[in-house]
Amino acid sequence: MSAPDVYLRSVGSALPGERIDNAMLARRFGQNRLWEQWVAMFVGTSSRYLSVDLDTAEVRFSLADLGETAARAALSRAGITAQDVDVVVLGTATPDQLMPATVNLIADRLGVNNVPTYQMQSGCTGALQALDVARQLIVSGRHRTVLVMGGDVCAKHFDLSVEFGDRSPGEQINALLFGDGAGAAVLSAEPGPGNQAVVRDLFVRFTGLGRPPGQTVEWFGLADRGDDRPGAFEDYKAIERGVPVLAVEILDELLDRTGWAKDELDVVFPPQLSGRMTQTIVKEMGLAPATREVSCVAQTGNNGNALPFLQLEQGVHELAPGSRSVLVAVESSKWIKAGLALEVLYPKG
Template identity: 30%
Template sequence: MTARVPGAGRGAVVAGLGSYVPPRVVTNAELCGNRPVGDEWIRARIGVGSRRVADGEATVDLGVRAGRGALAAAGVARCDAVVLATISPDRLLPGGAPEVAARLGCGTVPAFDLASGCSGFLYGLGVASSMIVSGAFDSVLLVASDVFSAFLDPDDWLMAAIFGDGAGAVVLRAGDADEPGALGPFDLGSDGAQADLLEVPGGGARARKRALAAGEEFSPYFRMDGPVVRKQAIVGMCDSVTRAAHLAGWSVDDLDAVAAHQANQRILDGLAAELGLRPGRMLSGIEAYGNTGAASVPVLLAQAAAAGTLRPGMRVALTAYGAGLAWGSTTLVWPDVRAVTDDG
């Protein structure tokens, strides 16, 4: 489904970015130990050289650090609402967003969690944008935070090689729909018939009911069908970016940069080839941070903005694909915006 953000004049504008990754660096050498595969194999197959792992910090903790950076970058003390996108909640109940809001000094503003897998940040942008464009709010803090290491089987070193922990955040403000930084139309979609391709089967109501009825045990760890997801992600994000660009009145050739979910360097390379992007237009930070789940796109944006890779006036597409299955894309002309990055 494709959807234009309602309201021709009012837009949701990127006003500040923040990111935080934990200080602990786990290199490929440390991860592999005495295994016959090592750094070269992981870099060739996944594109990851190291990843950050949270020690003693949880999803809300990381989100607060990233949110604080985004607020500082935007030059504001608080926002009218807070949205937390995560696939690694600290608790099943309550959601973490109210705690993020409280710890950031936002008081009793509306705050809620959003769970859309690795597409959570794109879905969060769509929701937050609609909140602003509708006139209900003048600003929204969107935080994406994941401590994915808490959901990985300690005996599955390959999953540990792929994923890292991190958080990214953006402050959106009300502005003109045509000004730099205003989010363009959104392309969002899902395919729940393939929900079991990426899942954490244990811990929810379904597993609890079955366990009580039949004594079954369900794994609390993340699992995925990597080869199937990889192929679908490339095609899915390509189609979604193309639709979002078309809704914005652009062609794919007009794009100066694409910030895609950092799932795997092979996926990023495949997406760049499928879109026909010229070299250097597909942004990548997976080598240093791995796949940080819902946080991967905002972490990438904050790092690229701070490094000057993203410059005012560039036409940028954002896209993600992940568990649900769910995917999403949008566009914007990059504004003159600050980013506060915290590498622990």
């Protein structure tokens, strides 16, 4: 007996504040026009959205704020209410607090109660880890409708009092790459209105045995608050070498598991590190000319676990019946591979 279909009913997202382009960053950090051009050329990210005000250092949005907005959008588009939700799952690397869990704060705001809630602690594959948990709960027959969220807010890791030029390269790159945001999706055992996107495959796999972390994000408590370790550090060269290779491996595995040919793919949602890195990854994937790539990182910044939802929101509702798409995600802090395959069914009758 085959497993029941799991439908992607809807997707929603939320970005904080105004768009911050490279010129605004250059002015804030005391950099010149050449620096701005260097960011555009070598990083390839033209803008991002931040939950912290660059001028005042005031934190204006929390992950709970953004998650609630994204969740309400996803529920509305799915044509359901919070009372129809059986489970809530959140994937994030940057919860608002260690306790209470941010997923529970969002559930409370939405009016969800007396249902299981789960929070996945992970980098850029956390969104797919959350989707995988949701899918398995639906396939088991225990639950029928799951609200899945993913997002990251880096405000607590921004120290605007430190001169930008005094930071190490590993710290500087974080200020250029990252942004904030949240996304949400409704997975269900029942189809909704419009196109019926079905999850054909979804896997998540730790692949970091013996590999040094590509990124480290600290969480300081009272005992080590005065520690001089940087709050976040990135080995961008290791990521630059490793992610394209892993992305190709994920794509090949998805094709093998689904039995699809590469030239049968209508849309690919590639990993979103930066504008430049995404271009490199797509080139390594060797996609067919007719395959459409859906990326957003150059405009939104790398907002971690929000990115898969932002990509899906851009592309999935435009997919025609019979179309096939895959989403590839890589978590480089301790190396996790994740992939999602979607197929849009033809309307019944």
